[in-house]
Amino acid sequence: MTKKCFIVTPIGEDGTEVRRSADGLIDSVIEPICKKLDLEMYVAHRIDTPGSITAQVLEHVLQDDLVIANLTNLNPNVMYELAVRHSVRLPVISLAEEGTALPFDISDERTIFYKNDMAGVKSLKQILEKMVNEAMNDKSPDNPVYRAAKSQVMRELKPDGDFESYIVERLDQFETMLSKSANRSKATSVTNASNLGMFFATFGSDNLSSKEIGDLIRRLEMDAHVLPVFQERNNSMAIPIQTSTQLSLIEKILIGSGKQFDTKFIEGSST
Template structure:
C-alpha cells in the first residue's frame, strides 16, 4: 500500500472513530427518581444527539474499567474533548466536577431541567434548559446539536473561554506578573471592573436570572406587569399564576384579569398587581424568572 493510500485510510478511521463525551451528572440510587431521570436524559437526548458527532455518552456509573474510579472520573473531566454537565438540582458532586473542568479552562456544555435555580456565579453561563417530558425531548435535541457543533467546530473558542474560576486564575496570574508596587492598584481596578460587569449583567435581559426592567417598588401601589415567554410554556405559566400562593383573596396581593398576545414563537402576557407589601411583588417576579421559561419581565408603576 502506498503512503498516500495509508494516509487516506488513517483519515477515514479518524473520521469514524467513536469518542467518549463525559457526562457530569447526579446519579442517585438505582431505584431513585434521580437515577431514572438521569438515565432518561442520557438515553433519550444525549445518546442520539452525540451519535451524530461520533461520540457516546459516558457518565461515571457507566465506566467499567479497573482501578480508582475517582482518578478515572477526574482524568475524563480534564482530558475529554467534550463534556456535558447536568446541573439539575445543583448536586454538590456535579458542582465540584464542573469546577475542575472550569479550572482547566476546558469547553463544557451545561444543561438543567426547568425550575433549576443556578448559583449566582454561573447564572451568566449559557445553559440549555429542558422539560422532562416527551415533547421536551424533541425541543431540546436541536438546541444541544447547535451547542455541540459550536464547540467542535469553533477554532477560536479557546480564546473565548470564560468562567468564574478560569477568569480568577487568569487575573491572579496577571497580577503576579506585575511589579510589586503596581499589584495593589491593579487588584482594585479588576475589582471595580467586576462590579461594573455584574451591574451591567443585572440590567440586561437574560433567560436565566432576574429579568426586571424596573424594581422601584412602592408599598400600596398598583403595577402593570408584562411577561414575554415561550408559547410552549403557556400552561406552566398559567399554573404558576393560579397557585394558591398568589391567588389570594385578601388586600395584600391581588392579580387582575390577564390578557395574552401571541408574537410568533413567543407570547406576551399582561396583568396588573396591587400589593401592600413590596417584598411579595419582588418574590413573585423572582419566582417567574427562576422557573426558566421567561424571556423578559417588565414591571411599571400605574399612576
C-alpha cells in the same frame, strides 16, 4: 480518531427519581446525539473499567474532547467537576431542568433549560445537537475561571503570573465549601441557621485598583473566612454568607477600606 464526550450528572441510588431522570436524559437525548455525531460517550456510573472511579472521572473531565454537565438539583459532585473542567478551558455544555436556580458564579453562563417531558425531549435534542457542533468547533472556550485567570487581580494575588497554583488553590477551597454544604444539607434546623444568604457590594464609580481588589479579597478571606467573587465588568463583589458574625465582619472590613459602596443582602441565596 473517535472523540470522547463525558457526561457529568447527578446519579442517585438505583430506582430513585434522580437516577431515573438522569438515565432518561442520557438514553433519550444525549446518547443518540453522541452516536449521530460519532462521539464516544462516557458516564461515571456506567464505567466498568477496574480502578479508582474518582481518578477515572477526573481523567475524563480533564481530557475528554467535550463535557456535557447536567446541573439539575445542583449536585455538589457535579458542581465540583464543572469547576475542574473550567480550569482546563476545554469545551463544556451545561443544561438543567426548568426551575433550577443556578448559583451566582455561573448564572450568567450559557445554559440549556429543558422540560422533563416528551415534548421537552424533542426540543432539547434540536438545541443540544446544535450546541455540541458549536462547542466542538470552538477553539477558545470561555468560562468564569478562565476570565478570572486573565484579570489583573490574579497577577496581584500571585507573583510571576503563577495562575495554575492559584486555580488549584481556589478549587481546593471550592471543594471544601461543597463538602461542608453537603454535610449541612443532611440537617434541618442547622441548615437554616448556617445559610444566611448572599451579600453584594457594588463600588459604582469608585473604581478599585488591582492591588486594592487583591488586598480586599485577602482581608475578607483571612478575617471573615469567606470566599468573595469580584465581578470586574460591573465593579462589584458577591460574598456567600453562612453566619451573622461573617456579615458583621464583612461590613466592618468594607467600611474600613474607605471606599464608597452600595450593599444588598439576599436572604437564603447560595453559591
